[in-house]
Structures are given as structure tokens and as C-alpha cells.
Amino acid sequence: MDMPTVAIVGRPNVGKSTLFNRLVGRKLALVDDRPGVTRDRREGDVAFGGLKFRVIDTAGLEDAAADSLTGRMRLQTEAAILESDVVLFVIDARAGVLPADRAFAELVRRSGCPVILIANKAEGTGGLSGAYDAFSLGLGDPIPFSAEHGEGVGELHTALQEVLPEPDDEDEEDDDPRGKALRVAIVGRPNAGKSTLINRMLGEDRLLVGPEAGITRDSISLDWEWRGKRIKLHDTAGMRRRARIDDKLEKLAVSDGLRAVRFAEVVVVLLDATIPFEKQDLTIIDLVESEGRAVVIGLNKWDLVAEQPGLLKTLREDCTRLLPQVRGVGVVPLSGLAGEGIDKLMQAIMAASDVWSRRVSTSRINDWLNEATSRNPPPAVSGRRIKIRYATQVKSRPPHFALFGNQLDALPKSYTRYLVNSLREAFDLPGTPIRLSLRTTRNPFDKS
Template sequence: MDMPTVAIVGRPNVGKSTLFNRLVGKKLALVDDRPGVTRDRREGDVTFGGLQFRVIDTAGLEEADAQTLTGRMRMQTEAAILAADVVLFVIDARAGVLPADQPFAELVRRAGSPVILIANKAEGGAGLAGAYEAFTLGLGDPIPFSAEHGEGLGELHEALKGALPPREDDDEEEDADAPGGRALKVAIVGRPNAGKSTLINRMLGEDRLLVGPEAGITRDSISLDWEWRGRRIKLHDTAGMRRRARIDDKLEKLAVSDGLRAVRFAEVVVVLLDATIPFEKQDLTIVDLVESEGRALVIGLNKWDLVADQPGLLKQLREDCTRLLPQVRGVAVVPLSGLAGDGVDKLMQAVVQAAEVWDTRISTSRINDWLSEATSRNPPPAVSGRRIKIRYATQVKSRPPHFALFGNQLNALPKSYTRYLVNGLREAFELPGTPIRLSLRTSQNPFDKG
């Protein structure tokens, strides 16, 4: 397995190169108080508390014309973000979140890789207010950090340990010789009292988890080893997720945060709905979170035994799912009863299938044959009298499938057309229910007039 890559990105002068030097253990990157010292991507191999990865130091992200030096530096940084397994997004905690941070936070989010938010220059608590402000970027919990003094390294190690793809030589997770091979990581999430712990007890065949009619009994994210049809499974039971605004208890806030972490570390997430009151607003929010984290998804309709006598209900709920959750069109919706043990086998079949779809790789030639047909059937619109041209497409990543399109004026492509392309990819290459990422790369050739 190739060494995973970690890209350090952020505005100029937030301390990216100091962090790079700290991780590599040598002063390989130039450091200065003036912004813009780093221009090229600089790489170094890191061994960090048992973790091994390649770290990439990038030029500071700045809005700039593509033909300028700054613009070309930005393109290099965007390429590093696309290729990275994990992105370290660095802000200056003392300066707080600036308007310039927002567009780049959006860029990193769209790339679809796991993101670790670092509030640098927070030594001695000086930047804690700025660190808390970093929550507004929507990139998860910030790590208060000091690249210069090494504060926060323990928290960074924990975050990287969870975000980096498992190594093939990792005995615990990747022992290919072990019965069942590598364990598939599955998180069971949902609203409080949807029956998550009852379902897992049924899967395990024992009362391993505390259950009861009261909502919110489970507080920790609990990891359990299991085997299904000879396949190793690592199950994560999580606390019920409810809107943060409705959480007063500090312990429950921690539990919900733990549930979010379980989603990020899972490969497949089963969102468990209560079939008697399905598709509540909070259910849709949880599915949205799973999609934005780029995880494979299966929807389980629990307590089905209570509504099984209603003819046509399953068909209706599957139609509701398509209407309410178009971003995961085709997702498997499985009726089950954790209490009675019905439907567990079908749920696991759907989980394994979702993992395979999530891991799909498609050849560039097949993608471009599809693209040619899709754009002939429905050409991109014209902007200011000049037609948008999509020249080429390729898959840059799997887990989830991530495609890059290259052409001219792609930044003017309407959302309706990108939806058409995503739905086309989903249908043509049989990618039901999985998140699909689409990056648009506009040609930087000034002589390309289309």
C-alpha cells in the first residue's frame, strides 16, 4: 500500500511550514513572518507515534487570477487537496476566523477528504477565543495548537490515527491472513430510542449493550468485534444524535460528538429510523451528515413488526426516501426488527454491497465514453454567448467515488447541470446510494477560446 498523504493548507502566514517542520522533525521548509514564503508543494516522510505518512506543505491559499504566480501556486495547492487522504486546515487562532478563510474551507469541504481543523498559535491559551470561533467554518472540532512550541501534538496524533486509511500491515485492522480478512467498520446511528443497541444485541446474539425504553441510555461510542457469514465486522454503537440546540447536558454533548466521530471513522453507516415515525427532520439531518462525511450509507427501518400489516407502506417509504434524500438516490432501505431479529441478514447484505459501491474504481476511458454521450444528449449551456465545454473526466479517488471534470468556464456551470452529471454517473456506473464528489477544473490556457 502506498504511504498515505496529508496536506497542510490554509491562508498565508498561519504557520503551515512551522507545522510541516514539526511533523517531519527537520527544518526542511523555510519559515518567515512574511506571507507567501512557500511557493511549491514541499513533501516529507513522517513517522509520528506509530503512524507513517507523507506530509505536503502547500503555498498559502489566496484568491488570484490563474495566470499570475499566486494563481499558479493556488492551483498547486488545489491539486494537493484533491490528492490528499487527509487535509490539515490551519487557521491563526490569534487572528480568529477571517473572511478569507471561508472560501477555502468550502474548497476543502468539497474535496471530500477527512479534514482536521488546527487553530495554530494558541500557545498558553492566548488564541482560545479564536479556536472556538473556528467552529463557524463547519469543519468539525478545532484542535488548539502551537506548531512552534509543540502544544496539541497528542490531540493531532489521535485525530490523524482516526482519519488516516488503515495500513495493510496493521495487525488489528488489516490482517489479510486472519479469518474474514480486514474488518469492515460499520457505525449504527440514529435518533435517540431508534433501537440501535437492541439491534446490535440481536446481531451479537447476547445482551452486550444496555437497553431500555428511556431515550439516551447509550452515551459512549462502543466498538464491538463481530463476524457475519465469515466476514469480520467492527460494529460501532453510538449515542442517539439530536440537534445540538436541544442538548443542555454536558455529558450528552460529548456523547453526540463521539457519535459524529464514529461516523467519520466508519466505512459504512447504518442510519436507523423508527418505522412508526420515519423521516423526521432529525433523520434527514443525520443522513445529510453521513453524506457530507462521504461514508457509504444504508437506511434501516427498525420496529417494522409494528407496521408490517400496512399494505404498500414499504413502497411508499422508499418513494419518500427518493424524494427527501436525492443526494443519496438509490440508497438501500431495509425493513427490520432488532427486537424480533427479522431482516438483520438483509441489512448486512445491503451493508456489504454499499461498501463495494463506495470502493468502486472506474477506468478513465469508460468515464469519457459516458461523458461524450451525456454532453451530446444534453450539452452544457452557453455563458455570455460562449458555450461551456467539458473536455475530459477522470476518477481521482474512491471511498467515496470522486470525479474531476476539466474544461473551460466550468465555474459557470449551473447546479442543475452538475446534478444531471452526478445522476448520470450514478446510473451509468451503478453507484446507488453512495455519496458522489464532483470537482470542476477550468482550463488555465489563456489561448483556449473554446
């Protein structure tokens, strides 16, 4: 897995560069009491208590015209947010939450990236009250922090551990001729047959199984190999609707399963073929898509329904109708108990991983954009037609595209759906989540 990226953002002079220096362990970034010292993005590699990531120090976010120096600095920061896996949003606890903090917090929230809120300069009682004020930003619990004195480092490590992939002996993997292990999580409702399937894949009774629902509690990680490719399998607890979970231990088990989903690259959602596409199945698939993981649907216990003519075709049509957000997702009939369909499941997993990691050149994307907007032009708003001028892919895993133009915040959802479906078809991106960011060229904070 590529090294994840963490961006440090916030207003000028809230202590971003001091935090950057503390994370990288060296004074790489220039630090001064004057605001606006940092202009370009500065990057550094971090090894932080077993976590490994690349951190980006950004210019302070300021409201300014797009063509000014400050405006261009802000665009650089916005680009860093788009390219990052986690955002550290920093405020000055001594100054409290300012109106600009609220505007920029909304910008970060719209990015869809996991956010850790840091109330810096929180040493002393005055700073602590400002840290509590940061709850009002709606970005979760703030971490009272002092980048200068190193206070709050343990809490930051814990928060990063929740959202960053676990390192798994990177050095050993780099030396392994088989390459890095592909992380695959198996999820589904209780008693869908997840542990039975994994036992068949491993060729041994490694996991406890039985007719009772909810046997698996921990998310179990297991090493396996398929056709010379290293696989790290994660078995997870069955996921029921939260309203029906009373037991504290089961709540912890489901939470552990969600963490496995976040750290996986491909997630197999296992359905019981005798009662497929229950409401909870759709909720689980929606969760996996919202986390941006590659998806494969496994129809387990297929041996019990295989005699029904046309059933597979019907279920694939149901999948297209019920799950438009992962249109074209692989649907594989299998039987964990009988050991049937495992090879086809693995082929679908490898295909989903390839699509999830795909990158498309900017020239091809803009050729697509010209054709898509010519075939179906964007609508007009208040007599002025919305114009999409430019498009590029900012990330893969999952494919994430950014569109630039005027009045894009007024694009109706039906048109963005059209664009996503068109991207999926044009660049052969079946089943994978697709992210689309709309970047208007006017000042996003101008309310006039």
C-alpha cells in the same frame, strides 16, 4: 482502512516545511527563510501519539497565471487538497492575517475538507496577537503554534484526533487472514432499537436495552464476524433535535455518536418502521451523507407492520422522493427483536461498502462526460457557453470527481444535479454520496 492523508497548505514562507519536518520527525523538506523553496508535493508517513497518517508538504499558495511556474505549483497544491482527508491551513502569526490568506482560506473552505487552522510562529506576545487575529478567517479556532520550537504540538494532536480515524491495531489486522475490519455504525433516533439489533447480531445480550429512550450514552465499539468478514460495530446514542437536548451528558453522548459516524465506513440509519421518515430521521441521513459515509437504511420493527400490503414499495418510493442525495440507497426491512432480516442487512452493508470504494478509470469518465454534455449541453452565460473539457476521479470513499473547464463556477445547481445523477446511473453508484469539484481553468482569484 487506507492510511488517511493530511495536506499542509498556506502562503509561501509561513513555516509549512518546518511543520512537515516536525511531524515526520526528520528533516526531509528543505527549509529556508526565502519564500517559494518548496515546489513539488513532498510526502511522508507520520506516527504521532498513536495517530498514523501520510502528510503532504505543498508549495506556497500564490496568485498567478495558470500556465506560469507559480500557477502550476498552485494547481499541484489544489490537487493535494482534493486528495486529502484533512487540511492544515498555516498562517504566519507574526505577519497577521493578510488578504492572500483570506483568498486561500476561501479556496480551502470550498474543498469541503476538514480544516485545522494553525497560527505558526506564535511564540512571544507579538505572535499571540496574530494568532487571535486568525479567528477572522472563519476556519474555526486557530492553534497558536511554533513549528520551530515545538509549541502547540499537544493542541494539534487533539485537533487531529477529532478528525482522523482511530488506529485499531493495524499490524494485527494486516496479519489477520480475514483482512481489516469493516467499521459499521448504527445510528438513529432514541428507541429505534439500535442496541437490540446489535445484541441479535452478536447472539448475546451485550448491550443494555429497554423500553426507555436514551439508555445508550457512550458510542460502544464491538468486534463481530459475518461470513468470515471481520466487522467492527459501533452502537451509538439516540440522536434528537439539538433544541430538545438540555442535559449536558446527552449532548456529550450525541457528540460521541457523531464521532462514530465520522470514523465509520458504512452507517446504518435505523428507522422505526411504525413511524418512518420523521423529520429527525431525514436530518440524520443528511448528516451521514454530508460526512461522506456509505449509507444503508434499516426499517426496524418490521414485524409490527409486515401485514400491510404494498408498504415496503411505498416506503422505498418515499425514500427516493425525500432523499435524492442518496438515490438508490439500500432499504432493508428487519426486526432486531425477532432477529429477522439481519442477513439481508449485512448484504446491503457489504454492497454499500463496495460502491463507496469504487474507482472509475479516467477514460471511462471522459466517455461519459462527452455523452452527458452532448445529450444535455451546459447553459450559456453572458452569451458564452460553459465548456467542460475534462473529468477525472480524484478520490474514492466516497466517489469524488473533478471537472475542469471554463466558467464552471457559473454552472447552475440544476445542471450539477444532472451530472451527479448521470454519474450515479452511468457507473452504478446507488445510494453513496457523490462529491463533485468544479475546477475552472481561469484564475479563481481574479475578481474582474
